[in-house]
Amino acid sequence: MAPAAPKSGDVIFASVDRVNAELFTLTYGAIVRQLITDLEEVEEVNKQLDQMGYNIGVRLVDEFLAKSSVSRCVDFRETADVIAKVGFKMFLGVTASITNWDAEGTTCSLILEDNPLVDFVELPDTCQGLHYCNILSGVVRGALEMVSMKTEVTWVRDMLRGDDVFELQVKLLKQVPEEYPYKDDE
Amino acid sequence: MAAIYSLYIINKSGGLIFYKDYGSAGRMDTNDSLRLASLWHSMHAISQQLSPISGCFGIELLQADTFDLHCFQSLTGTKFFVVCEPGTPHMENLLKHIYELYTDYVLKNPFYEMEMPIRCELFDISLAQAVQKERVSLLGR
Numbered sequence: 663m664a665p666a667a668p669k670s671g672d673v674i675f676a677s678v679d680r681v682n683a684e685l686f687t688l689t690y691g692a693i694v695r696q697l698i699t700d701l702e703e704v705e706e707v708n709k710q711l712d713q714m715g716y717n718i719g720v721r722l723v724d725e726f727l728a729k730s731s732v733s734r735c736v737d738f739r740e741t742a743d744v745i746a747k748v749g750f751k752m753f754l755g756v757t758a759s760i761t762n763w764d765a766e767g768t769t770c771s772l773i774l775e776d777n778p779l780v781d782f783v784e785l786p787d788t789c790q791g792l793h794y795c796n797i798l799s800g801v802v803r804g805a806l807e808m809v810s811m812k813t814e815v816t817w818v819r820d821m822l823r824g825d826d827v828f829e830l831q832v833k834l835l836k837q838v839p840e841e842y843p844y845k846d847d848e
Numbered sequence: 849m850a851a852i853y854s855l856y857i858i859n860k861s862g863g864l865i866f867y868k869d870y871g872s873a874g875r876m877d878t879n880d881s882l883r884l885a886s887l888w889h890s891m892h893a894i895s896q897q898l899s900p901i902s903g904c905f906g907i908e909l910l911q912a913d914t915f916d917l918h919c920f921q922s923l924t925g926t927k928f929f930v931v932c933e934p935g936t937p938h939m940e941n942l943l944k945h946i947y948e949l950y951t952d953y954v955l956k957n958p959f960y961e962m963e964m965p966i967r968c969e970l971f972d973i974s975l976a977q978a979v980q981k982e983r984v985s986l987l988g989r
Contacts (some may be wrong), residue, residue, distance in 0.1 A: 706966060720962060721951075721955040722955075722961070724922060724924055724947075724950070724951045724955055725951040725955065725956075726953070727922055727923050727924065727951075728922075728947050728950075728951045729948070729951075730942070734905075734923060756882065781922070807926075808924045809924060840860065840893075840925055840972045843853050
């Protein structure tokens, strides 16, 4: 039986129930504001957003795999491509582009020109160290960890800090395939 | 006539997180089902090493005289397998559908702890509907 062809991000995005984008932006904004009030330190807020994103990512990846029917990626280039074209499109409705591949093919940058999380947002002077969209870095890290890839995801460019686009650097640290406790010499 | 005998879901470490049986034959108690799940997890792993072809991802179908066992492993390591009557069609599609139900009703439940036994009523309900639909379509042939 032939496997189902992988679906494109647009098709899946169109087929799921959608919510008002402003509700999404407002909800996220409320979360960040509350975290700032509770934690006070900008670095703590960044960490917490990343952790929240991680918890979302570990659950989101199965949804992504189930709905998009993508097959196993051959290398990290394909993985990054799938995240940018299908993943981001499916969940955020925006397509990211991939650039800045390093020589070994283990580090790349995801460029987001449009980001629904930051509609109407301006960072005040008191929050200059804040990575407002840090939840996204956690989501990517969490999702990739569930498919055996340990990664480091950091923001390189941030539109809220004056840059022209959002640039997320994804670095593959190592592949950790499932270890089975069967040793050949036992 | 139950074409589907039972359904198991195993987490990535081999622990049974969901077990449902639909037939009266071969009904097992909790310990037996846990043992069977770990057995299957091990066999699935060993089969990847035994395979003469590289790039094997494990057993997808086991055919015996009195039952068929269809197994689907997600890329995240969670295994879904169903024991059914020999020759039951569409089991792979059913497993994919159950995977989708899992991602919706189990993973999106914020109170569900990852890798723990599934105790989500909504999942049970939609699973029952999916299996019932499958049963009806099988009878209709």
